[in-house]
Amino acid sequence: MPFAPVLHAELIKIRSLRSLVGSLAAIVLVTAAFSALASASPEENDPDPLFSAFFGIGFGQIAAIAFGTTAVAAEFRGGALRLTLTATPDRPRWFAAKVVAIALPVLVVGLLTGAVTLLVGKAVLGAAGPTWPQGLRGAVGCDLQLTLMALFAAGLTAVLRSGVATLSVLIPFLLTVSFVIGDMSSGIADFLPDRAGQVALHSAWDGPLGPWSGLAVCALWAAAALLAGAWSVSRRDA
Amino acid sequence: MTSIDVRDLTKEYGARRAVDGLSFSVRPGRVTGFLGPNGAGKSTTMRLVLGLDRPTSGTATIGGRAYAALREPLRRVGALLEAGAAHRSRTARDHLRALAASNRVPGARVDAVLERTGLAEVARRRVGTYSLGMRQRLGIAAALLGDPEVILLDEPANGLDPEGIVWIRTLLRGLAADGRTVLVSSHLMNETASFADHLVVLGRGRLLADTSVRQFIDARVQPEVRVRSADAGVLGELLARHGHDAVRHADGAWTVRHARAEQLGHLLAREGVPVLELAYREGTLEQAYLDLTAAEAEFSTQPQEV
Structure with a gap:
């Protein structure tokens, strides 16, 4: 079977669910709003100008995760996957189409989020804000980070076959683990997907990962989750 | 195709x-x-x-x-x-x-x-x-x-x-x-x-x-004929005399197995027995299915939805 019709079908599925469109809108709104709030009341001691502008990504990525999770979880309800796979029996191809259909809208919305957040951050922070080269790197990093987190969640959902299970693993993980060890620059934590990716949103870094190597680590996490998801979808009875 | x-x-x-x-x-x-x-x-x-x-x-x-x-x-x-x-x-x-x-x-x-x-x-x-x-x-x-x-x-x-x-x-x-x-x-x-x-x-x-x-x-359900006359007793004797396998119901009607309606109609006319009801009843899929599943010993021991 050719790929384009399967991708078309998956894009229709995403466009036709309000909750998914809502999650995409929430990525922009939540990221920009929390960033603006953080910028308006900056930390006292030597704030990182770029991360002050992009502080809201910690919340925006939850919307991105919700998007990736919901898009895949919808297939695991009420026998939906069986109907999908009767239409597209080539399971790896179907899963690839699903992944692209998730990545494309998040890439577009993520870029918009990066741009809006940067503009708002620069406006609020003024002279304390990031420079343009830093800011552009941040905007692109923000876009990629959101996309990778959505894909990471999508892969995990395909393995766990449940949106509730995925969100109850990921949300506490992101909210507690990352926040609790957030200030400690301990070795292992730097390689967790969200921490690694967010190096790209800092003006300066002192850990083992730089902005691009950090995003690469995050991409490895997403790729591992997606491969596990593809394997799970292909091997198990539907 | x-x-x-x-x-x-x-x-x-x-x-x-x-x-x-x-x-x-x-x-x-x-x-x-x-x-x-x-x-x-x-x-x-x-x-x-x-x-x-x-x-x-x-x-x-x-x-x-x-x-x-x-x-x-x-x-x-x-x-x-x-x-x-x-x-x-x-x-x-x-x-x-x-x-x-x-x-x-x-x-x-x-x-x-x-x-x-x-x-x-x-x-x-x-x-x-x-x-x-x-x-x-x-x-x-x-x-x-x-x-x-x-x-x-x-x-x-x-x-x-x-x-x-x-x-x-x-x-x-x-x-x-x-x-x-x-x-x-x-x-x-x-x-x-x-x-x-x-x-x-x-x-x-x-x-x-x-x-x-x-x-x-x-293959599983024999067709039956339901027949009723004014006097159930007379009808029963007649059926028995001609070797029919018949069962009497509470309302006085008889169900005759392995018989055809034409056959019984002619018989009753010849004998002068007034017929009030004579109906051929085909076997149903449900009867045949229950017969089949009852034959399967495994099934007969447990309740099932049919």
């Missing part, structure tokens, strides 16, 4: 054999009823035919090819497995549009099947607002979407109102008359008798019968 061929099909879930060495064919041009109590393996067999589950051994093919090898399968095979397959927050139209897009089925087919299943007016409503019967119709619409020559429907009459039952009966007869291959599972006997030409009966994952509906009934 295209047949469904199941050969030595076995599916084990852990230690349990859901399908056990099953072989049968579903031929085009007729409706094949797929019968058996819940848990007999009907749905599992359908999932195996559709390549959704992996058989432990054996094969299931459509037109000689495995389902997964079909190019744009919705154009060849349509299936209804679960009425809940459509997302509750999506409209029926969007649900079908996505399915159609995946197999490059023209968009006009979406409106055609919505029309055919009586959902055209509610097509832009979200599926969550639908009754079970409407969701069932949407599942049937999805099965018909690609104008397929092979159609598998799992319990399509579930949740349909009486009007819907008549509708699906006509639909199934029409699909078979077009020369399509139609396999319809059910646990409702009288319903199945009203649309099926042929039967495949399962019990505990094994094949119990693969025969025409007529033969299935005739």
Whole structure:
């Protein structure tokens, strides 16, 4: 079977669910709003100008995760996957189409989020804000980070076959683990997907990962989750 | 035309054999009823035919090819497995549009099947607002979407109102008359008798019968004649004298087994016995089915839904 019709079908599925469109809108709104709030009341001691502008990504990525999770979880309800796979029996191809259909809208919305957040951050922070080269790197990093987190969640959902299970693993993980060890620059934590990716949103870094190597680590996490998801979808009875 | 061929099909879930060495064919041009109590393996067999589950051994093919090898399968095979397959927050139209897009089925087919299943007016409503019967119709619409020559429907009459039952009966007869291959599972006997030409009966994952509906009934249920006269006693003696196997009812009527109405009518006229009632009663699919399953010792020991 050719790929384009399967991708078309998956894009229709995403466009036709309000909750998914809502999650995409929430990525922009939540990221920009929390960033603006953080910028308006900056930390006292030597704030990182770029991360002050992009502080809201910690919340925006939850919307991105919700998007990736919901898009895949919808297939695991009420026998939906069986109907999908009767239409597209080539399971790896179907899963690839699903992944692209998730990545494309998040890439577009993520870029918009990066741009809006940067503009708002620069406006609020003024002279304390990031420079343009830093800011552009941040905007692109923000876009990629959101996309990778959505894909990471999508892969995990395909393995766990449940949106509730995925969100109850990921949300506490992101909210507690990352926040609790957030200030400690301990070795292992730097390689967790969200921490690694967010190096790209800092003006300066002192850990083992730089902005691009950090995003690469995050991409490895997403790729591992997606491969596990593809394997799970292909091997198990539907 | 295209047949469904199941050969030595076995599916084990852990230690349990859901399908056990099953072989049968579903031929085009007729409706094949797929019968058996819940848990007999009907749905599992359908999932195996559709390549959704992996058989432990054996094969299931459509037109000689495995389902997964079909190019744009919705154009060849349509299936209804679960009425809940459509997302509750999506409209029926969007649900079908996505399915159609995946197999490059023209968009006009979406409106055609919505029309055919009586959902055209509610097509832009979200599926969550639908009754079970409407969701069932949407599942049937999805099965018909690609104008397929092979159609598998799992319990399509579930949740349909009486009007819907008549509708699906006509639909199934029409699909078979077009020369399509139609396999319809059910646990409702009288319903199945009203649309099926042929039967495949399962019990505990094994094949119990693969025969025409007529033969299935005739082989298991003797036709009977019900006869009533003014004097039940006289009638009883007469029947006994002529060697008929007759049972008396509380209302004074007799049921005569292994007899034909013409035969008894002539006899009673000759003997001058006034006849108040004389009726030939054919065996029903339900009787034949119960006879078959009672013969299966395994089944007779446990309650089952029929």
